[in-house]
Amino acid sequence: MRRILVTLLVCFIANTFYAQELGDSKFGKGILNYTTKDSSFSVKFAPRIQFRSISNWDYNGEKFEDINQSFLIRRARLKFDGFAYSPKLHYKIELGIANRDIAGANQFNRNSPRIILDAFITWNFHENFLLLAGQAKLPGNIERVISSANLQLTDRSILNASFNLDRDVGLQLHHFDQLGDTFIMREKIAISQGEGRNVTEGNLGGLEYTGRVEFLPLGAFENDAEYVESDLERQEDPKLMLGVTYDYNDDAVKTRSNLGSYMFLDNGELYMTNITTVFVDAMFKYQGFSMFAEYADRNADAPVALIQGETDNTSGDIVLTGKAFNVQAGYLFQNNWEIAGRFTSNDYEEISEKLDEKMYTIGVNKYIVGHKLKIQSDINYATKNGVANNIYWTSGFELHF
Numbered sequence: 575m576r577r578i579l580v581t582l583l584v585c586f587i588a589n590t591f592y593a594q595e596l597g598d599s600k601f602g603k604g605i606l607n608y609t610t611k612d613s614s615f616s617v618k619f620a621p622r623i624q625f626r627s628i629s630n631w632d633y634n635g636e637k638f639e640d641i642n643q644s645f646l647i648r649r650a651r652l653k654f655d656g657f658a659y660s661p662k663l664h665y666k667i668e669l670g671i672a673n674r675d676i677a678g679a680n681q682f683n684r685n686s687p688r689i690i691l692d693a694f695i696t697w698n699f700h701e702n703f704l705l706l707a708g709q710a711k712l713p714g715n716i717e718r719v720i721s722s723a724n725l726q727l728t729d730r731s732i733l734n735a736s737f738n739l740d741r742d743v744g745l746q747l748h749h750f751d752q753l754g755d756t757f758i759m760r761e762k763i764a765i766s767q768g769e770g771r772n773v774t775e776g777n778l779g780g781l782e783y784t785g786r787v788e789f790l791p792l793g794a795f796e797n798d799a800e801y802v803e804s805d806l807e808r809q810e811d812p813k814l815m816l817g818v819t820y821d822y823n824d825d826a827v828k829t830r831s832n833l834g835s836y837m838f839l840d841n842g843e844l845y846m847t848n849i850t851t852v853f854v855d856a857m858f859k860y861q862g863f864s865m866f867a868e869y870a871d872r873n874a875d876a877p878v879a880l881i882q883g884e885t886d887n888t889s890g891d892i893v894l895t896g897k898a899f900n901v902q903a904g905y906l907f908q909n910n911w912e913i914a915g916r917f918t919s920n921d922y923e924e925i926s927e928k929l930d931e932k933m934y935t936i937g938v939n940k941y942i943v944g945h946k947l948k949i950q951s952d953i954n955y956a957t958k959n960g961v962a963n964n965i966y967w968t969s970g971f972e973l974h975f
Contacts, residue, residue, distance in 0.1 A: 601943060601946065601947070601975065602943050602944065602946035602947070602974065602975070603618075603620075604618040604619055604620040604975060605619050605620065605621065605975045606618065606619040609656075613661075614658075614659060615656065615657060615658045615659065616656035616657050617654060617655075617656040618654070618655055618656055619652075619653070619654055620653045620655075620974065620975050621650075621651065621652050621653065621974075621975055622649070622650075622651050622653070622723055622972065622973060622974035622975065623647060623649065623650050623651075623972075623973050624647070624648040624649040624650075624722070624723075624970060624971070624972050624973075625645075625646075625647060625648070625970045625971055626645070626646050626647075626648045626728065626968055626969070626970040627643075627644075627645050627968070627969050627970055628643070628644050628645075628646070628966060628967070628968050629641055629642070629643050629966060629967045629968075630642045630643075630644075630964060630965075630966040631964060631965045631966070632963075632964045633961075633962040633963055633964055633965075635961075638962075638964075638965065646674075647672045647673075648672065648674065648729070648970070649670070649672055649674070649675060649722055650670070650671045650672035650675065651668055651669065651670055651671070651672075651675070651691070652668070652669045652671065653666070653667070653668045653669075653692075654666070654667045654668075655667070658695075662697060662698040662699070663695060663696075663697050663698075664695065664696045664697075664698075665694070665695045665696075666692050666693075666694060666696075666710075667690075667692060667693050668690075668691040668692040668693075669689050669690060669691065670688075670689060670690075670691045671689065675688075675689070675691065676688050676689050678772070680836070681775070682769070682773050682774070682775045682778065682836070683772045683773055683774050683775070684774050684775070686772075686774075688771060688772040689772075690709060690771065690772055691709075691741065691771065692708075692709060692710055692711075692741070693708050693709045694706055694707060694708025694709060694710045695707055695708060702749055702750050702751070703747070703748070703749050704747070704748040704749070705745070705746070705747055705748075706745065706746040706747075706748065707744075707745050707746075708743065709741055709742065709743045709771055709772075710741060710742075710746065711739075711740070711741050712739040712740070712741070712742055712746075712764050712766060712782075712784045712821070712832075713746065713748075713762035713763075713764060713784055713785075713786035713819060714738055714739030714784065714786070714819055714821065714851075714853060715733075715734065715737070715738055715739070715819065715853040715855055715868050715870060716800075716801070716815075716817060716853075716855040716857060716866060716868060717730050717731060717733070717734045717738070717855070717866070717868055717900065718730070718734055718738040718739065718740070719801060720801050720802065720803055721801075723945055723946075723972060723974050724801070724802045724803055724804075724945045725803050726803035726804045726864070726902065726904050726912070726914050726937070726939070727803075727902070727914060727916060727935060727937045727950070727952050728937070728950050728951070728952050728968040728969070728970060729968070731900045731902070731916060731918040731933070731935075732898075732900075732918050732920055732931055732933050732956075733868065733870055733898040733899070733900040733918050733920060734900075736830070736894060736896075736898065736920055736922075737830070737851065737853075737870035737872055737894075737896075737898050737920075738833070738870075739784065739819075739821055739831060739832060739833075739851065740770050740771065740832055740833045741770065741771040742764075742766035742767055742768065742769070742770055742771065742782060742832050743766060743767045743771070743773070744764060744765050744766030744767055744781075744782075745764065745765050745766075746762065746763065746764040746765075747762070747763050747764075748760070748761070748762045749761045749762075755793075756790075756791070756792060756793035757789075757790070757791050757793075758788075758789075758790040758793065758794060759787070759788070759789055759790075760786075760787070760788040760790075761785075761786075761787055762784075762785070762786040762787075762788075763783075763784065763785045763786075764782075764783070764784040764785075765781055765782070765783055765784075766781065766782045766784070766832070767781065767782065767832075768780060768781055768782035768823050768824070768825075768826060768827075768831075768832050769827065769828065769832055770828070770832040770833055778827045778844060779823075779824065779825035779826055779827045779844070779846045780823070780824030780825035780826075780846075780848075781824055782821065782822070782823040782824070782826070782831070782832060783821070783822045783823075783824070784819065784820070784821045784822075785819070785820050785821075786817060786818065786819040786820075787817070787818050788815055788816065788817045789815070789816045789817075790813070790814065790815050790816075791814060791816075792811065792812055792813050792814050793811075793813065794813075795807070795809065795813045795815070795859065796809055796810075796813075799813075799859065800813070800815040800857050800859075802945065803864065803866070803902075803904075804864050804904055804906055804912060804914075804939070804941075804945075805859040805860070805861070805862050805863060805864040805904075805906055806906065806941065806944050806945070807859075808861055808862050808906070809859045809860055809861065810861070811860070812858070812859075812860040813858070813859050813860065814856065814857070814858050815856065815857045815858075816855075816856050817853070817854070817855045817856070818852075818853070818854050819851075819852065819853040819854075819855075820850075820851075820852055821850065821851040821852070821853075822848065822849075822850050823848065823849045823850075823851075824848055825846035825847070825848065826846065826847060826848065826849040826874075826893075827844045827845065827846055829891060829892065829893055829894050830872075830893075830894050831849045831851055831872070834894065835891070836891075837879045837889070837891035837893075838879065838889050838891060839879055839880075839881055839889055840881065840888075840889050841881065845879035845880075845889070845891060847874050847875050847876045847877065847893065848874065848875040849872065849873070849874045849875075849893060850872070850873055850874070851870065851871070851872045852870070852871045852872075853868060853869065853870050853871075854868070854869045855867065855868035855869070856868075862905055862906040862907070862908075863903070863904075863905050863906075864903065864904050864905075864906070865901070865902065865903040865904075866901075866902055866903075867899075867900065867901040867902070868899075868900050869897070869898070869899050869900075870897065870898045870899075870900075871896075871897045871898075872893075872894070872895050872896065872897075873895050873923075874893040874895055877892055877893035877895055877923075877925055877926070878891075878892050878893075878925065879891035879892065892925065892926055892927060893926070894922065894926050894928065895922070895923045895925065895926055896920065896921050896922035896923045896926060896928075897920075897921050898918070898919065898920040898921065899918070899919050900916065900917070900918040900919075901916070901917055901918075902914065902915070902916040902917075903915060903916075904937075904939075906941075910940065910941040910942075911938070911939070911940055911941075912938070912939040912940075912941065913936075913937070913938055914935075914936075914937045914938075914939065914952075915934075915935060915936050915937070916933075916934075916935040916937075917932075917933070917934055917935075918931075918932065918933045918935075919931070919932050920932075929958040929959045930958065930959055930960075931956065931957070931958055931963075932956070932957045932960075933954055933955070933956045933957075934954070934955045934956075935952050935953070935954045935955075936952060936953055937950065937951065937952030937953075938950075938951050938952070939951075945972065945974065946972070946973075946974040946975075947971075947972065947973055947974070948971065948972050949969075949970075949971050950968075950969065950970060950971070950972070951967070951968070951969035951970075952967070952968055952969075953965070953966075953967045953968075954966050954967075954968070
């Protein structure tokens with residue numbers, strides 16, 4: 575599969591270079607930017623990689639143990655986007671080729687690598703209305719929707735790790751209203767399969783329904799920077815976005831709505847229950863200072879996988895329910911060095927059988943070409959039920975053509 579992918583990629587690049595003259599594009603704008611002479615379609619190809627070095631010290635109840643050191647390619651992506659036939663019809667294809675990108679083979683995706691991240695089209699069919707069809711991120715918490723290329727710290731928070739909504743296959747409808755001189759309101763709704771990305775064996779439970787409303791009372795962020803961490807644009811005026819998301823996964827079959835592991839009964843059948851997730855979040859930026867906060871709440875109608883009518887015939891699969899809060903802030907100096915900090919608290923319901931978590935993070939970044947070329951480093955201190963769990967230090971770089 576990888577050989578075929580690489581061969582197609584090489585052929586595409588060779589053909590594109592043959593078909594176009596040398597352009598004046600610069601670093602960070604994609605390796606290839608091509609538009610046909612008749613403007614019937616365009617394509618931009620922009621690969622990226624993330625390298626990470628991780629040093630970890632686990633706490634054994636009495637002291638921190640010796641260092642555990644590792645290196646990894648956290649992400650390796652191939653991204654294609656542009657328009658087809660009309661500038662109103664856009665497309666995006668993003669492929670993941672790092673181990674952590676493709677992991678998750680199971681009987682519901684024919685035991686194949688999960689290479690496809692995004693594969694969708696968007697159609698601006700009328701004024702401020704946009705229809706999306708395909709596999710894409712659901713309109714969930716702001717931290718998840720922000721690209722991993724545009725993070726202020728080396729990775730997302732433990733709130734996102736336990737409570738986020740992931741990519742899924744389905745339809746989305748986006749709309750925005752301009753209310754007065756500056757006030758903007760956006761509405762996003764989605765109907766999706768409910769099992770996450772790359773599922774090939776049909777709809778396993780019910781459908782998933784997601785709705786999100788965003789309010790920008792101080793007007794639009796410069797260069798749509800509300801979905802970029804850090805204030806690289808150095809917003810001249812204060813900018814604020816407030817968002818609320820409601821998600822209902824009917825007959826969900828995974829422990830974290832459309833994420834996590836599949837839930838099975840003792841008889842081998844999939845267990846299904848209705849899962850509700852709510853997010854409230856905010857993003858603020860002003861002259862180099864940035865801050866965002868988010869709250870998550872997940873519950874399920876029947877979180878324990880039990881055969882109906884029985885009380886003790888459980889497979890051990892349980893929906894991860896609870897609440898979480900995350901706040902993150904940073905300041906970007908004129909020399910493009912940045913300091914940032916984050917606090918996250920995950921409080922799980924007792925039935926989840928998981929210890930409450932807290933994490934404290936301090937980071938330092940150097941932006942060479944914005945988020946396209948940067949060096950990052952942060953140190954994290956984590957606790958479980960108020961007791962030290964581990965300390966880990968992460969550093970690395972992002973290279974995004």
